[in-house]
Amino acid sequence: MRWLLFLSRLAFICGLFFLLSFTLLVKDWTGDQAITSTIILIGHMLGLVFIPIVNVCYLGVLFIKRDLRPYVPTWLVVGNVFLLVILGLYIYMHYGERFAAA
Numbered sequence: 001m002r003w004l005l006f007l008s009r010l011a012f013i014c015g016l017f018f019l020l021s022f023t024l025l026v027k028d029w030t031g032d033q034a035i036t037s038t039i040i041l042i043g044h045m046l047g048l049v050f051i052p053i054v055n056v057c058y059l060g061v062l063f064i065k066r067d068l069r070p071y072v073p074t075w076l077v078v079g080n081v082f083l084l085v086i087l088g089l090y091i092y093m094h095y096g097e098r099f100a101a102a
Contacts, residue, residue, distance in 0.1 A: 004054075007050065012083070014046045017047060058077060
């Protein structure tokens with residue numbers, strides 16, 4: 001289950017970049033266009049892919065093995081679930097009006 005630990009770490013880092021890219025929407029604090037585009041690319045593109053995949057893997061492991069603690073630290077699981085909630089809220093706030101009107 002080393003792959004789950006690796007994916008968990010990768011999703012957590014992408015989630016942190018997602019939070020950084022969200023702050024870049026408010027104010028461009030980097031001043032460098034290359035760094036800004038890298039943060040936005042990692043945060044939005046990779047974060048949108050890896051965070052839900054890792055949480056689905058958590059659910060699969062919980063259904064099969066019934067315990068995640070031997071494979072992934074608890075703080076990492078809680079952090080990834082928290083980032084999934086923030087990602088879901090962001091998607092709802094960004095696209096919620098379009099779905100409600102349809």
